[in-house]
Amino acid sequence: MKGMSTIVKTIANISFPLITIYGLYVIAHGHLTPGGGFQGGAIVASGLVLLAVAHGTDWIESKVQEHDLSILESLGALGFIGLAFVGLVMGGAFFSNFLVNTGMLFGEIPVNGAANINTGGTLPLMNFAVGLKVIAGLFAIVLVMAIATNKKEVE
Amino acid sequence: MMNQRNILAAAFLTIVAVFLVFSALFMHPFGEPTSQAMDQYIIDNTVEETGANNGVTSVVFDYRGFDTLGEATVLFTAVASVVMLFRRLKK
Amino acid sequence: MIANIPYLAVAGLIIIGLYTLLFKKNLIKMVIGITILQSGVNLFLITLGYRMGSVAPIFTGNADNPVMSYPVPQALTLTSIVIGVAVLALMLSLVIHIYRHHGSLHVSKLGGDDQ
Secondary structure, eight states: OOOOOHHHHHHHHHHHHHHHHHHHHHHHTTTTSSOOHHHHHHHHHHHHHHHHHHHOHHHHHHHOOHHHHHHHHHHHHHHHHHHHHHHHHHHSSTTOOOSTTSSSTTOBOOSTTOOOTTBOTTHHHHHHHHHHHHHHHHHHHHHHHHHHTSOOOOO | OOSHHHHHHHHHHHHHHHHHHHHHHSSOOTTOOSOOHHHHHHHHHHHHHTOOSBHHHHIIIIITHHHHHHHHHHHHHHHHHHHHHTOOOOO | OGGGHHHHHHHHHHHHHHHHHHHOOBHHHHHHHHHHHHHHHHHHHHHTTOOTTOBOSBOOSOSSOOOBOOSHHHHHHHHHHHHHHHHHHHHHHHHHHHHHHHSOOBGGGSOSOOO
16 A cells, blocks of 8 residues: 655654654553553554554555564563563562562652652553553554555455 | 344344333432442552552552453454454465 | 433443444444444443542542542453454454455345345
8 A cells, every 4th residue: 555645754754753752651650640551552553553554554564574563462461471470479479569668670659649650569560561562462453454455366 | 124033123122222221210329339348448558558659550450460461361362363364375 | 310311321322332233234334333332331330430529549649638439440441441442353354354255245145044
């Protein structure tokens, strides 16, 4: 499928980094403000679909294959399960929050509602894993459908 | 229009519609939920036990993490099925 | 009866979705009917956890203790929305394959024995 005119391509090139930064902000601050892994992943995936619509699927297919997206999605799912198993080893229960109230990476407890990003335990790490999975999954669905319905083939 | 299938479908839809409207009129009033023990415990103890300021995220990922695991599995299965359906046999 | 308007809206959405699924013969219209049914069920899940005059369950630095709505129904609705997206993607890819194989989207032309 061919792309659209030059004006549309230029505006899509300008908007794509801004949409990606906004989506990554919603993913990273999921334990402080409304949002989280699923919501931020949907925002970044819609920015990628904007780029695919403006430039055409021939250009996108020359940059990223479909099996790269499968690898990214599997990494996100394995990261989520891996964090649950590390909680089993270190805390005694499956999915236990083993980073809260210790001195390690995300270990503080917010005092009187002050918004500090160094809080939350394993919640920000799980947000990153689920966000990566949702980005790769939604973009793979749209890309596969767009390529398959634009080829005229004789069966 | 008046064959047997349409009459059966119209009867079924009427029964379900009457049941739904009567249930909606006789439910407990909007804004006063009945049982409060579990959610009150979660609201009181979220900041000390999980260290997060967002109540919904702490329920999704910490208090009810198994449901999020099931949802990630459903998403993975759907994406794998869609990609499998559109795959060509490469010669 | 005025106090129960959200539950009447849920009943209305479910009835519209069921009518579209039972009486329309186009495949795309049936898929839209299933999506409207899922929206009605999600709305029902959210309205179960509201308290009068409450705010969102986010802890800010305010010293007064506001009444907060319950976070558990909101978490269940989040899961339900994501599952709805996955089911919609699978249904649409099956409709594309049916159209490519049979050449038509009308239910009566899909083959099989009619009575």
